Amino acid sequence: MTGTSPAVVSASKLGLTFQTNDGPVQALSNVDLTIGKREFVSFIGPSGCGKTTLLRVIADLEKPTSGTISVNGMTPEQAREKRAYGYVFQAAALFPWRTIERNVGLPLEIMGLSKAEQAQRIKRTLDLVNLSGFEKKYPWQLSGGMQQRASIARALAFDADLLLMDEPFGALDEIVRDHLNEQLLELWGSTNKTICFVTHSIPEAVYLSTRIVVMSPRPGRVSDVIESTLPKERPLDIRETPEFLAIAARVRDGLRAGHSYDD
Amino acid sequence: MNWLKPSWQAVLAIVLCLIAVALGAMSKPEAAALADPAASFNYPYIGTKGLMFGLVALAALISMTRIPLLAEAVVLFVGAHLVAWLLISGISGFEGTALASYFLLLTAAWLLGWRCVAVLSGLRPMASWTRTALRLIIPAIFGAWILIIWEAVTRGAGIPFILLPPPSAIGARIASSLPVLGADVRQTIFKAVIFGYVVGSGAGFITAILADRVPFLRRGLLPIGNMVSALPIIGVAPIMVMWFGFDWQSKAAVVIIMTFFPMLVNTVAGLAASGHMERDLMRTYASGYWQTLLKLRLPAAAPFIFNALKINSTLALIGAIVAEFFGTPVVGMGFRISTEVGRMNIDMVWAEIAVAALAGSVFYGVVALVERAVTFWHPSVRGG
Amino acid sequence: MDSFRDKLVPVTSILAGVVVLWYVFAVILNTPFQRDLDRRAGETPALSEFIGKTLSQPKPTLPAPHQVAVNFFENTFLRSVTSNRSLVYNAWVTLSSTLLGFAFGTALGIIIAVGIVHVATLDRSLMPWIIASQTIPILAVAPMIIVVLAAIGITGLIPKAMISTYLSFFPVTVGMVKGLRSPEIMHLDLMHTYNASASQTFWKLRVPASVPFLFTSMKVAVAASLVGAIVGELPTGAVAGIGAKLLAGAYYSQSIDIWSALVAGSVVAALLVMVVGIAGRIVDRAMGGRPA
Numbered sequence: 027m028t029g030t031s032p033a034v035v036s037a038s039k040l041g042l043t044f045q046t047n048d049g050p051v052q053a054l055s056n057v058d059l060t061i062g063k064r065e066f067v068s069f070i071g072p073s074g075c076g077k078t079t080l081l082r083v084i085a086d087l088e089k090p091t092s093g094t095i096s097v098n099g100m101t102p103e104q105a106r107e108k109r110a111y112g113y114v115f116q117a118a119a120l121f122p123w124r125t126i127e128r129n130v131g132l133p134l135e136i137m138g139l140s141k142a143e144q145a146q147r148i149k150r151t152l153d154l155v156n157l158s159g160f161e162k163k164y165p166w167q168l169s170g171g172m173q174q175r176a177s178i179a180r181a182l183a184f185d186a187d188l189l190l191m192d193e194p195f196g197a198l199d200e201i202v203r204d205h206l207n208e209q210l211l212e213l214w215g216s217t218n219k220t221i222c223f224v225t226h227s228i229p230e231a232v233y234l235s236t237r238i239v240v241m242s243p244r245p246g247r248v249s250d251v252i253e254s255t256l257p258k259e260r261p262l263d264i265r266e267t268p269e270f271l272a273i274a275a276r277v278r279d280g281l282r283a284g285h286s287y288d289d
Numbered sequence: 290m291n292w293l294k295p296s297w298q299a300v301l302a303i304v305l306c307l308i309a310v311a312l313g314a315m316s317k318p319e320a321a322a323l324a325d326p327a328a329s330f331n332y333p334y335i336g337t338k339g340l341m342f343g344l345v346a347l348a349a350l351i352s353m354t355r356i357p358l359l360a361e362a363v364v365l366f367v368g369a370h371l372v373a374w375l376l377i378s379g380i381s382g383f384e385g386t387a388l389a390s391y392f393l394l395l396t397a398a399w400l401l402g403w404r405c406v407a408v409l410s411g412l413r414p415m416a417s418w419t420r421t422a423l424r425l426i427i428p429a430i431f432g433a434w435i436l437i438i439w440e441a442v443t444r445g446a447g448i449p450f451i452l453l454p455p456p457s458a459i460g461a462r463i464a465s466s467l468p469v470l471g472a473d474v475r476q477t478i479f480k481a482v483i484f485g486y487v488v489g490s491g492a493g494f495i496t497a498i499l500a501d502r503v504p505f506l507r508r509g510l511l512p513i514g515n516m517v518s519a520l521p522i523i524g525v526a527p528i529m530v531m532w533f534g535f536d537w538q539s540k541a542a543v544v545i546i547m548t549f550f551p552m553l554v555n556t557v558a559g560l561a562a563s564g565h566m567e568r569d570l571m572r573t574y575a576s577g578y579w580q581t582l583l584k585l586r587l588p589a590a591a592p593f594i595f596n597a598l599k600i601n602s603t604l605a606l607i608g609a610i611v612a613e614f615f616g617t618p619v620v621g622m623g624f625r626i627s628t629e630v631g632r633m634n635i636d637m638v639w640a641e642i643a644v645a646a647l648a649g650s651v652f653y654g655v656v657a658l659v660e661r662a663v664t665f666w667h668p669s670v671r672g673g
Numbered sequence: 674m675d676s677f678r679d680k681l682v683p684v685t686s687i688l689a690g691v692v693v694l695w696y697v698f699a700v701i702l703n704t705p706f707q708r709d710l711d712r713r714a715g716e717t718p719a720l721s722e723f724i725g726k727t728l729s730q731p732k733p734t735l736p737a738p739h740q741v742a743v744n745f746f747e748n749t750f751l752r753s754v755t756s757n758r759s760l761v762y763n764a765w766v767t768l769s770s771t772l773l774g775f776a777f778g779t780a781l782g783i784i785i786a787v788g789i790v791h792v793a794t795l796d797r798s799l800m801p802w803i804i805a806s807q808t809i810p811i812l813a814v815a816p817m818i819i820v821v822l823a824a825i826g827i828t829g830l831i832p833k834a835m836i837s838t839y840l841s842f843f844p845v846t847v848g849m850v851k852g853l854r855s856p857e858i859m860h861l862d863l864m865h866t867y868n869a870s871a872s873q874t875f876w877k878l879r880v881p882a883s884v885p886f887l888f889t890s891m892k893v894a895v896a897a898s899l900v901g902a903i904v905g906e907l908p909t910g911a912v913a914g915i916g917a918k919l920l921a922g923a924y925y926s927q928s929i930d931i932w933s934a935l936v937a938g939s940v941v942a943a944l945l946v947m948v949v950g951i952a953g954r955i956v957d958r959a960m961g962g963r964p965a
Contacts, residue, residue, distance in 0.1 A: 087569050106575050113573040119566040122666035123588045132584065136576045164666060403794070410797040424801075431798035452821055509683030519896040519946045520939045521903050523812075524915070527923030527931050532702075532734065606810040614816070614907050615923050626813055630820045638817045646809040653808035 033096075034188055034220045035061040035084055040093035042079060042246075052245030053079045054090070059239065059248065063187075066214055066221045068231035069239045070277065076246020077224045077239075081190050084222065085113050097188070109137060111188035112181030116196055118173035120165035120180075127152065127161035130180045137184060151179040154213060171202035178210075182217075189221045195230070204262060207233055211260060228281075229265055232256075232274045240280035250280035292355050298404035299349035302397040306345050309390035309397070317386040333379045333386075344372050345397045352401070358408055365405035366430070372398040373437045377444065385447020395441050402434050454636040459643060462636040469625070470644050477622040478648055480537035481609040485544025490601055492545065493552025494594070500553070501560050502578075514554040522547050526612040535616045543612040548601040555597035559590025592667050595660040602652045610645065695738050702734040703727040736929045745933040757913065760937045766914040767902045768941055770830050774837020775898040779891060781838065782845025789846070790853040790879070791871070803846055811839060815904045833905035833914075840901040841894035848890025852883025881960060888953030895945045903938060915941070 040057040043050045054076045061067050069077035082088040083095060086102035097105035105111065112133075120129045127148050134144040152158050155175040165173055174194060181189060195203040207230060214221055225231050231238050232254065240250040254273055256264065264270055314320035318332035334341070348368025352361045376395060380387060409427050414420055436456045442448070443455040450458070463470065500507040526543050533539035563586050571581045613623025622641055629637040664670055707727045711718060718726065728737040736744075745760065752759040785803070788795050815836045822832040856878050864874045906916025915938045922931035 082569075085573055087572060106573060109575060111573070113570065115566045115570065117566060119564065119570055121567070121585065121588065123591075123664070133574045135584070136571075136574045136580050166666070166668075166671065406798050407794045410794045424797075427797040428799075428801035432802060451824055505683050506687070507683075508680050509687035512680055512684050513687060516943065519892070520942045521896075521900045521915075521935075523900055524903060524919055524931075524935045524938050527919050528928065528935075530923065531926065531928060603808055603810065607812045610810055610813045611904055611907070614904075615920075623813070627816050630816045633820075633824070635817065635821065642813055642817070645813050649809045650805060 032063060032099075033060045034063055034065075035059065035095070035097055035222070037083075037095040038093055040080075040083065040090050040095055042076075042083060042088060043091050054083070055245035055247050057093070057246075057248055061220060061222065063220055064218060066223065066234055066236045067239060068223045068225055068235040068237070069241060070225055070228065070231045071241035071249075071281065072243055073226070074246070075241040075243040077241050078192055079246060080241075081192050081222060081224050085111060085190050109133070109184055109186060111186045111190050112184065114174075114178055114181045114189070114191040114194040116193045118165065118170075118177040120173055120176055122165055125162050125164055126157065126168070126176050129165065129176060130183050132180065133184045147183050147185070151183045154182060155179045155209065169202075171198055171206060174198060174206065175209075182213075187219055189219050191221065191223045193224050193226065196226070203230070208262060210234065215258065228274050228277050232270060232277060233260060233265055238273075238277055240277060242281075242283075249283060252276050252280065293353055294355060295353050296404055296407075298400040298407070299352050302349045302400040302404075303346055305393045305397040305400070306342050309393040310342060312388070312390045312393070314388055315390045315394070316380070316383055316388055318383060320388065333383045334375075337375050337379055341372050341375050341394060344368050344375075345394065345401065348401055352404060352408075358412060362405050362408045362412075365401050365408065369398045369401035369405060370433075372401075373441070377437070377441050380441070380444050384444050387445030387447075391445050392442075395438065395445070399434060399438065402430060406430050451633045451635045454639060458636050459639040462640045463643060466637065466640065470640065472620050473622045473625050473641065474644060474648060476537060476618075476620045477540070477609050477613065478606070481540035481612075482544060482605045482652075484537075485541035485609065486548055486601060486605040488541070489545035489548030489605070490552045490598060493549045493597070494556050496549075497553050497556030497560065498582075500557055507557060510553065511557055514550045514557075517550045518554060522550075523608060523611050526608075527615045529612065530615045535618055537621075540609045540612040540617075540621075544605045544608040547604045547608040551600045551604065552594075552597040555593045555600075556590060559593025560586050562593060563589035591664045592660075592669070595656065595664060598656050599653060599660070602656050603649060606645065606649050606652065692738050695735075696728070699733065699735045699737040700724055700727050703730055706730065706734065731929075732926050733928055736932050740929050741932040741936060744929045745936050748933060749937070760918075760933065763913055763915055763918050763934070764937050764941050767899070767906065767916065767938075770833035770905070770914075771837055771895070771899045771902040771941075771945070773830060774834035774839075774901060775841050775895050777834065778838040778841030778894060778898060779845050782842040782890075782894070783849055783887075785842070785846045786849030786853060789850050791875075800850070803843065807843055807847070812836075812901070812904050814839075815901065816907070819905055833902050836905040837898040837901040841898040844890045844893040844897065845887070848886045848893075849883055852886025853879045855886065856882045884956060884960065885953075888949060888956070891949050891953070892946050895949050896942055899938070899942050899945060
């Protein structure tokens with residue numbers, strides 16, 4: 027599956043060591059990974075396994091200390107300067123002094139798009155995340171789930187092919203999270219995006235992904251890669267099917283194998 | 290006794306009234322008239338004494354019956370202020386002759402006023418406009434009572450004018466010397482304060498941006514700025530007067546120096562206040578330094594910058610007024626205060642202080658209003 | 674320790690820059706007067722000699738740092754501390770009224786804050802005035818307090834201390850109200866579940882929670898107190914104190930004296946703030962606070 031389309035992200039022997047007061051910490055070690063076009067890849071693992079760090083390396087928010095990585099065939103820095111990806115953080119990180127529409131328009135302003143173009147894109151992306159009618163609201167007037175949807179709209183607004191999401195629904199309650207998961211899949215199906223998705227929820231990872239990358243800590247590394255056999259159309263109750271549960275069990279096994287119990 | 294709900298303020302007020310009645314005369318002329326019934330003396334409260342005692346007792350008693358809280362507050366408000374008004378207007382012409390019962394009655398009226406404020410503080414109205422009104426009325430009554438007690442005590446006890454003039458005299462003085470006060474305000478505030486405030490705050494702001502671009506400068510300037518804000522900078526006033534002469538320029542220079550550091554320190558702190566996540570977000574947009582500054586870091590720093598602007602509004606006024614103590618042309622608020630103090634025209638000094646207080650509050654209020662408009666999104670402004 | 678070293682180099686180099694700039698400005702500002710002097714004396718000194726002269730005038734427009742340093746050193750260490758010209762003596766005069774006013778102001782501020790936190794009526798009626806009064810240039814009252822109290826025979830330490838009290842109690846009140854209200858709802862609820870009385874909640878929760886706020890506001894208060902004492906010395910032509918030195922220096926154009934009095938005032942201010950800061954840290958540590 028990965029071989030059939032050109033790589034969007036390709037990393038080889040990637041390593042990253044942080045210098046801390048307690049000595050060096052190996053956040054990533056020897057990561058080899060290729061992500062093809064239109065894939066939905068989840069990164070899952072216990073805290074400290076480097077899944078967020080890996081996403082930040084792809085986004086050029088961290089610099090690797092060894093190995094190579096390319097995004098859309100460029101270095102991450104070039105990709106960032108070309109605005110090749112949208113990034114969704116753990117929290118909505120909306121600016122409280124801007125209305126929802128001006129928040130979504132923020133990257134467009136920075137890219138220097140015309141006012142008309144901005145307005146048109148804001149409308150389209152807000153429609154995409156079902157936030158039409160809330161354009162003039164301020165972030166603090168919205169619920170947590172709506173805020174996170176607005177932040178996804180903001181990441182979609184400049185139409186990058188790659189979407190990087192760092193536990194975007196981690197702070198939301200189960201019901202809202204299910205709902206947003208469904209919407210995210212729908213969105214992914216209706217656009218041509220590649221999505222990298224960091225999570226620590228096994229059901230979420232299995233439900234969303236075409237491929238699940240299991241990571242383990244100390245040092246942060248890829249311990250297993252699981253291809254999903256689930257169909258593209260995924261209603262929420264697919265989570266009760268044996269097929270789903272089998273994949274979830276594999277992921278759990280992978281996590282257990284990678285986890286060292288000596289500490 | 291179901292219809293009664295006693296309050297200690299009302300009970301005490303009635304007790305004080307009774308003691309005052311037992312003590313008899315409220316002023317020296319009245320005591321003289323009582324001692325010598327044959328002679329005809331004119332004395333204060335000939336016709337109103339009974340009325341005042343009656344009002345206090347009546348208001349106190351009504352307030353203790355089970356009536357709606359709002360009605361209770363109104364009764365207390367009317368009773369307390371009517372008595373206070375009668376007391377103050379009655380003593381005029383007989384200043385300094387008040388006896389103990391006068392002060393007892395004043396205390397009784399004040400207790401009613403206190404009870405009124407206590408009742409109002411206990412109200413929890415639903416409508417937001419009544420809450421706002423209460424927020425204004427309660428401190429207003431408190432402030433009014435400071436003035437009432439000040440007026441009644443200075444007049445009743447005949448405190449020497451040069452020590453503490455009554456508020457009414459200060460008010461009269463303000464009304465009669467508006468042109469002089471106006472000229473002083475123009476000299477001190479419209480020339481020295483505004484100019485110094487704008488230049489000092491602006492320079493502090495620009496230096497902070499500069500320090501932000503050059504980390505070396507920031508690491509060095511921040512500790513220095515923090516320390517300087519604890520120093521008695523006002524002491525540079527004589528030097529500035531030597532350098533820039535007696536006119537407003539030297540005062541503006543003092544104001545510039547005093548307002549520079551608070552702005553510098555607060556802006557630098559504010560520029561560091563935006564979250565990591567937000568800054569990473571701007572980085573993923575490949576946003577340049579100035580775009581990040583304009584769109585993220587300055588808005589996030591706005592509460593800090595306004596904090597500095599508010600601190601500076603007070604500092605600027607203090608700086609300009611105190612600097613005038615070291616020499617001015619014959620106009621200016623600080624000049625007026627120091628010369629009128631020398632001439633023992635204390636009412637003029639108070640008038641000038643009242644104007645300064647008003648100017649300070651207005652200045653601060655304008656900055657605070659702009660702040661509310663600009664940082665409407667901040668939790669402290671939007672209230673939760 | 675790392676952060677200290679991080680700051681040390683930039684701070685010292687900026688201070689060194691200030692000293693260099695100071696010399697440059699001293700030469701520039703003192704040049705006109707020196708040129709005037711030389712013209713009258715008919716001298717045409719060489720440049721280096723001329724610069725030396727600008728930096729050693731007796732009443733310069735801007736005294737050079739070394740002139741201030743020498744003056745400060747002489748008046749601090751070489752004079753007997755009882756001498757009227759000794760900076761130690763003058764600083765002590767100002768310091769004593771500062772401390773007296775600061776002590777009263779802190780006590781008053783704490784009492785008012787406790788009242789505001791516990792009596793709803795005071796909170797609703799007095800607190801707005803406390804906040805509003807911070808917008809008023811209180812220092813303007815200083816000369817009147819001094820002169821009026823002098824008129825009824827109260828002079829010396831007390832009037833100045835009153836101004837210091839007045840200036841220092843505002844920050845303490847505001848800080849303490851904030852501090853006494855700083856316990857979280859959860860902690861207050863916890864005390865409520867214990868059926869703790871108001872005084873138990875006060876001593877076991879509110880007071881410990883307010884300590885950091887107290888010391889932060891005391892730092893502001895002690896600096897304000899010193900400013901109050903200095904300004905309090907201005908209007909009457911007080912005979913001693915840092916403010917009196919400033920005024921005398923301004924009167925006789927003794928610019929070097931003004932600068933060294935300023936330095937003395939700054940040293941006193943820095944020491945006071947430092948002492949309060951150290952006291953705060955000791956109390957914090959005694960209460961089991963984490964070393965920051």
